[in-house]
Amino acid sequence: MTTGNIKPTKEKKSRKSKPVVNEKSPLLPTKHEEDAAGFDEFNGASFSGAVFNLSTTIVGAGIMALPATMKVLGLIPGIALIIFTAFLTDASIELLLRFSRSSKSVSYGGLMGDTFGKYGRMLLQICVLVNNVGVLIVYMIIIGDVLSGTTSSGIHHPGVLEGWFGVHWWNGRTSILLITTLAVFAPLASLKRIDSLKFTSALSVALAVVFLVITVGITVFKLFSGTVLMPRLFPDVHDLASFFKLFTVVPVLVTAYICHYNVHSIDNELEDNTQIKAVVRTSLTLCSSVYVMTSLFGFLLFGDGTLDDVLSNFDSNLGIPFGSMLNDAVRISYAAHLMLVFPIVFYPLRLNLDGLLFPSARPLTSDNARFALLSTSLIGLIFLGANFIPSIWDAFQFTGATAAVCIGFIFPAAVTLRLVNLISNLICHQLSFCHLKESRFQFSLK
Template sequence: MMNQTQNDARRLTTPLLQDAASLENQNSSQADEAASISGAVFNISTTMIGAGIMSVPATIKVLGILPGFLSILAVAFFTDVTVEFLLRYTQSGKSITYAGIVAESFGACGSVAVQICVMITNLGCLIIYLIMIGDVLCGSQSGETLHLGILQQWFGIHWWNSRAYALLFIVLFIMLPLVLPKRVDSLRHTSAISILLAVLFVVISSAMAIHALWEGKTQKLRIFPDFSKVSVFDLFTIVPVLVTGFGIQINVHPIRAELGKPADMSLAARISLAISVAIYFAIGFFGYLLFGDSIMPDMLVNFDQNSDTKIVAIAIPNIWYFFQFMGSTTIVCLSFIFPGAIILRDVHGISTTRDKIMAILVILLAVVTSTITISNNLHG
């Protein structure tokens, strides 16, 4: 009886509302844990300014300067549209994940399809990055042509700086620690460094191009495609490459969940798109000005220690085909088809006529370009 009385007394003395000090401390702790817009911008921009930056000059080579720039703007515009689709349906629905909002519209099958696409996309992106890192560190060989990587140039050719061992070291001691943190925002500093390095790469490339222009050694530029070398269908194969570069949709929800104000995600995405478009324009123009039609799908391969513009062949798989494969299969589904399908399904009844028209255009663009790209690669 005494214990019951004491328990009742505790319930009565427990305040129903927290005092101002405790509320202030709780809010301040939540504010400290919340991600900032700048961190979100860095993390989103890193998603776009990665392997894609190295293939932009090759897209300019195929399309020409003017159509190439217009294609970059078009893909960036449709990316912004689909990101807005995802954010609006996330705010209106109960789920805060990509797979969850697709499940609200298409059930468990839609959720599983998203997860499969995400896994394949991550695997493909990992392969692209490992190929590029292997090119830079270990070089490559094709026939009698040998391209030495940084490790061979500095230390000579040894077993420990071969491609397999170098990539194993990178995966275990650099990539693995970066994927262990639970919060995406914890990577904002490394993302900022990667953006800084990308800008530095643009500055170096532009300085080399301006110096070559001063000495009259730049390549002839084409404003429009050279249809004597490429067909009309070849032009459509460029879109999946750009779609792969701008594929940020799978990172929208994890980054949004960590923001102090989830509504700031739209602003962060647009700032990131503007930064990426500017860097893509710069590296596309100056890279094409510097190397011309000899530009490789991986621009890093065009740089050689012995000659500023020496071109070497590579025996490893061409990252161009990885870009096209992912950009015409899994990434195009995650970037365009799934967001457009959510708008057309409209389970929450918030889609306008304009939204549905844009969704149809996005899906048509995705299906047509992907079909042409896959067909062209199979027949080619």
């Protein structure tokens, strides 16, 4: 046998030779046999498509509350915490991917199930439900604030449609959210593969950049005209209440980076899944840059008058040429961005609810009745929440302080400690066994 004509193969997994996980599998496998079931042939998602989908998962409503965190923390600690949280997120995702590879799990839920059993998997599913329902309610609240207006501290901030056409029943908050739900959310939420959303994800990232560019341009213009005051660089802590207020920003910062529930789904559809680490770091770098720029220039522009939802600030006279037009452009671009982000966050929400309620049922994509029932129920719940929860700050403090922290940091750390402990015990057991054999061998020689 000759070896001269044999070419070495690359250590690379191609999607053309790796089947894609069925829609039921990405977050919800219960054991390895289920992980391998329900696959179909798929050419694979591109690097850019994966980056757009993950970036869209990250850059959602959290960006609108970040300028308000600068008001609480000051610029220097605020920006430092944004960057620090990005590094923590990268580390936690790396832990998830590393142990998923070693345990051959193709999902976050599968890894939790392998590590802690079915109750660990169910706990993750519940946390994803709480987090994603809260985030999607925030999206709807912001869209309602932007298009139909909001009232904060007794001051009414008119929406775009209210400013254009006046107050009518059809541009009220409930009507606008109902129309948006039926015309935008429902059709996009009906797509059954996450890669099908790559074009809307790319457009949503572009709209977020449009929002950022306009905000930076307005702030720079006002800086040169001398109408921007020096912002507070550090927090104003003068009593116990102001000290405890500093901790209210933690849920916002945590929620801003939560994307862990979609990492495995994106990884499973990649043409070359060795690129997932590069996808994660590229997305985090892009999103961190957008977060820092938005926080900096948003707080510079509005100072201590920055609202919990900074979009609500763009309803006043900016004191620049075409100010009214720019206000509308900023608000409409970001409202459209959130409309396109909605389905990328809704995707894992529906999967987790299905896995929690119907763990032994056939794949969700093959049961149209169950798919429609879950989708309709979740959208209805989110719609009701958006009409009764008054502020995005209230929603962020609840979801960010509970489910988001668990998904992003507590569960990855728990998986790491659990598996490292199991490996250590196994090594100690093997060493003890070897030592026992050696002792018996020496005894037999005597």
